Amino acid sequence: MPDLLPYVKLGPTSRMSNDPQNSEAVKPARLKRRRRILLWGLGITVLVLLAIIISQQLWLWTIIPPDTAADTLRGTVDDLLASATTGLAKMRIGCRRGELDSLPALADSLRSTLVELRYLAETYQ
Numbered sequence: 001m002p003d004l005l006p007y008v009k010l011g012p013t014s015r016m017s018n019d020p021q022n023s024e025a026v027k028p029a030r031l032k033r034r035r036r037i038l039l040w041g042l043g044i045t046v047l048v049l050l051a052i053i054i055s056q057q058l059w060l061w062t063i064i065p066p067d068t069a070a071d072t073l074r075g076t077v078d079d080l081l082a083s084a085t086t087g088l089a090k091m092r093i094g095c096r097r098g099e100l101d102s103l104p105a106l107a108d109s110l111r112s113t114l115v116e117l118r119y120l121a122e123t124y125q
Contacts, residue, residue, distance in 0.1 A: 080120070081117075
């Protein structure tokens with residue numbers, strides 16, 4: 001009877017094989033393929049998300065067109081409210097520390113912010 005053992009693979013053929021030649025030969029090709037698939041998958045995902053974001057932004061611009069006057073007003077109001085918040089925070093800290101004699105000076109610094117906020121409220125009412 002002919003010797004068939006060299007032609008028949010009866011040894012361990014699973015991924016947990018102890019054969020160093022088999023594992024080293026398969027690893028680079030398999031890793032390369034996995035990396036390529038992962039990069040393509042990530043790239044396609046990013047492109048789909050960008051397309052969704054762009055379509056939503058274009059849809060929003062058809063409903064509410066960008067307005068530079070509104071953006072300027074919003075920036076002015078934001079700046080005024082930020083300075084008012086800062087001034088009120090300083091007053092609160094002064095009250096906590098018991099520095100009540102510094103409150104009139106802090107309140108005077110808020111007066112200009114109050115005047116500007118009143119002007120904006122009356123103008124854009």
